[in-house]
Amino acid sequence: MNLKHIKLYSLFEIFEFTKFSFGRTLISNTNEVLLNTFRLVEFLSFKGIKIEKKGNSIFFNYLINDKSFSINLKKNSSDIEVFKQILIEEEYEIIIDFFQNNNSSPVTIIDAGANIGLTSMYFMAYFPELCIIALEPSQKNFQRLSHNIKENNLSNVTCVPKGIWGYNSNLSAVKDSEDWAFRLTERSDSRSELCEVLSVSEIIKKFDLKLIDFFKIDIEGAEASVFSEKANLSWLNIVKVIAIEIHADFASKDCIENVLLEFGFLIHYSGELTIGFNSKFVDNDL
Template sequence: MDKLPKGLIDTHIIFRQLLKNGFQISRDGGNNLITGFNNLKTGVVIKRDSSDASVLKQILIDMEYEPVVKLLQNNNIMPDKIIDAGANIGLTTLYLKSIFPDAIVIALEPNKSTFLRMRNNFELNGCLNVISLNIGIWNSNAFLIPDNTFRDGQDWSFRLIESDSKSNQNIEVRSLESLLDEYKWDVVDFLKVDIEGAESKLFENKELVQNWLPRVKAIAIEIHDEFNCKDRILRILSEYQFQVEFCGELSVGVNQRLVKKS
């Protein structure tokens, strides 16, 4: 097994755990359909030789966002409008929609193949009011190039970087301000940010966030330590009156200007 790709090894280990816990797994080429989730209509499709199984374990088995949902509820936040930035194969959106079924979600994933699996998972589960966009988030509207060298190089580590060279692989990125304006959202109730280091650009300075951060009621960010931006991001959140708590790898901020106290 040590000669197999890491993604395939991780998938094999997680599959054994899933089967022991009563999940059903069927194969279709390089993908697998996994069923048996209590809160999903059908199940999820994952790519076998990839990080998809690890994402599934993190979101739907280990329930990474369960304490985040409890924090939202404790602050009287029942999201109607959600942005899932770095949506991967859509599992966080599926989890949030199982709890807040009437919410409108904008799910953003810049990796084309991952995006297609994400969209397929939404269709499988009959998700309504989900807007799927094959783009990334940045501090401006631009086109960037993909970088597959971050961390383990698997799909969940896919990131975008700036480059002076022109490439037919250029991928569109948008600012949160332009996205909110396009969809005429005065407020986003919950913003999830897991964008493999691009959070450093998103929070590059206090001025760059002034047109979108005050419109966010709650935010959950996975801050990647390689980019030495954690202190800066937490300082900016504090300056914009976000009260921050930590849920595992996530930094979760609640905008004290926008929440209703019970």
């Protein structure tokens, strides 16, 4: 452990890191989420980025496309993995490349499952005139999303405290082990957080959308409802690019990909994402 950053950790975390440092035999007993925090702090330190700790969060400025963004992440949480996927591994880079290679700047994006706003920040760094509709049904995540968007002066991002589903409804949120991983269910449970969800068609109507340049869907299994046989999928005709994280426990990857193929999408993959490029809007070979 870099002793310069020891003040970023609690005594328990320091103990866990010490245990980790003694060898591989103890690695399996060390919390993986805690290790991810440690690895991220070391990565940021290597890049010369100053990190501050407030409560259970770390704060730092991070360059995306040479633009500085204020980032705050909860330590030892799924925030760390989300940050890694979006801003270090750049899973959405293929989509940035698509628009740049086609000499096109996207106008409208739907960020469904916006979490704390990192995907919205990533795209705003490349296309600052972009308008983003960021949907997040979790109350806690929505508060942090709204804070992050305001903190970075991203006035073109509209935060909406709702999720998407196959139809308009109010659903129960079932918490999983990760902060990002709560899923929506039609089962009523008085102990669960109630979340309002909208169909994609309702969102299009609400915001009077004629074209969706990019539609990101990372909604913890709710994609099964969005792409169900009963759902109205005509909205796919006005989507240029779609990226879906398909959760195999709840949705069939083959079924969703077959729907995309039926609507003329060319399928690619990036990390955990299934990405569809609508052939009607593709000028160059992918």
